[in-house]
Amino acid sequence: GENVEQHPSTLSVQEGDSAVIKCTYSDSASNYFPWYKQELGKRPQLIIDIRSNVGEKKDQRIAVTLNKTAKHFSLHITETQPEDSAVYFCAASYRTGANNLFFGTGTRLTVIP
Amino acid sequence: NAGVTQTPKFRILKIGQSMTLQCAQDMNHNYMYWYRQDPGMGLKLIYYSVGAGITDKGEVPNGYNVSRSTTEDFPLRLELAAPSQTSVYFCASASGTSVTGELFFGEGSRLTVL
Numbered sequence: 001g002e003n004v005e006q007h008p009s010t011l012s013v014q015e016g017d018s019a020v021i022k023c024t025y026s027d028s029a030s031n032y033f034p035w036y037k038q039e040l041g042k043r044p045q046l047i048i049d050i051r052s053n054v055g056e057k058k059d060q061r062i063a064v065t066l067n068k069t070a071k072h073f074s075l076h077i078t079e080t081q082p083e084d085s086a087v088y089f090c091a092a093s094y095r096t097g098a099n100n101l102f103f104g105t106g107t108r109l110t111v112i113p
Numbered sequence: 114n115a116g117v118t119q120t121p122k123f124r125i126l127k128i129g130q131s132m133t134l135q136c137a138q139d140m141n142h143n144y145m146y147w148y149r150q151d152p153g154m155g156l157k158l159i160y161y162s163v164g165a166g167i168t169d170k171g172e173v174p175n176g177y178n179v180s181r182s183t184t185e186d187f188p189l190r191l192e193l194a195a196p197s198q199t200s201v202y203f204c205a206s207a208s209g210t211s212v213t214g215e216l217f218f219g220e221g222s223r224l225t226v227l
Contacts, residue, residue, distance in 0.1 A: 001172065009153070032214055043203065043218040044156070089155060093214070101216065102172075103148075103155040 002105040004092050006104030013080050014112050021107045023090035024072040030092040033066060033073045034101075038087045047088075048075070080111045115139050119204050119219035126194040126226045134189040134222050136204030143174055143209040145187040145197065146171070146216065149200040156203065163209065192227045 003026040013019050025033075034049035050057045050064045050073065057064050061080075066073040077084055090104040115140045117127075126132055138145065143164050148156040158171030162181040176198055178190040187206075191198060201223050207214040 004155075006155075034214065034216075036216075043220050044216075045218070046215045049214070101158070101214075103157075105153060105155040 001100070002030055002092050002094070002102040004090060004102050004104045006041070006090050006107060008016070008107060009105065010097060010108045010110070011111045013079060014080060017080055019077045019080055019084070019109055019111075021075045021088055021109070022072060023074070023092075023104050024070075025102075026071070026091040027092070027094060028068075028071065029094040032093045034091050034093075035062075035064060035075050036089045036091065037102075038084070038106075044089060068072065077109075080109075082111050082113050085109060085111045117204055117206055117217050118218035119202075119222050121222060122220065123223050124225070126191075126224065128141075128194060128196065128226060130194050131190070131213070132194070132224075134191070134202055134204070134224075135186050136189065136219060138187075138204075138206040138217070139185065140206060140208070140217065141184060142206035142217070143184070144207040145181065146205045146207075147187070147189045148203045148205065148214045149173065150221075151200050155177050158184060159189065159202075196226050198224065199226045200224060 006023045031052035036044040037047045038044040059072050063076045087106045089106050093100050093101040122136045146161045147159040157173045160179040162168045201221050204219040
């Protein structure tokens with residue numbers, strides 16, 4: 001099956017700085033790459049996703065980039081705020097029905113006020 | 114707007130006991146999933162279902178069973194609980210037809226096996 005690696009496992013940034021989280025995947029057939037945010041004690045929630053026919057997608061302060069050749073994708077958060085503090089999970093799937101969604105191990109982001 | 118509802122939220126089991134984690138969704142989603150989340154290990158798929166009467170194994174199915182008799186409910190059964198099953202369990206659903214493929218998660222069930 002797919003193997004998704006995520007780095008770093010922890011990340012601390014000053015409020016207002018940018019944060020970047022990187023993931024690599026192993027299965028070249030994967031074509032759907034979502035990012036989930038999990039606040040402490042809460043359920044994971046989708047924040048952004050990208051498909052393999054797109055190289056970059058933006059939504060306000062967050063963006064995701066995808067390099068299919070290198071099989072890696074990244075989450076970029078600009079102008080970080082304390083409420084961005086959470087665990088972020090990347091995932092990869094080769095079917096949008098998500099019955100084979102493989103998650104990375106998560107990145108704990110701390111934004112220091 | 115209930116979404117995905119899981120019960121119980123917390124449970125302590127003794128080794129060898131059995132229990133069922135309940136999951137219900139009110140979004141008429143075809144796809145439902147059970148994940149477990151261990152510290153530093155991300156989310157691992159236990160079982161999934163693409164519709165009533167259809168279930169299949171995920172990455173880590175050993176020690177668990179599921180059933181899907183209705184679109185709404187997808188219970189997870191733990192037989193002969195072991196300490197290795199101490200984890201946080203998340204149920205999730207997806208429409209299967211949405212462009213985004215978004216998973217909607219329940220609030221989680223924290224299980225401790227002693």
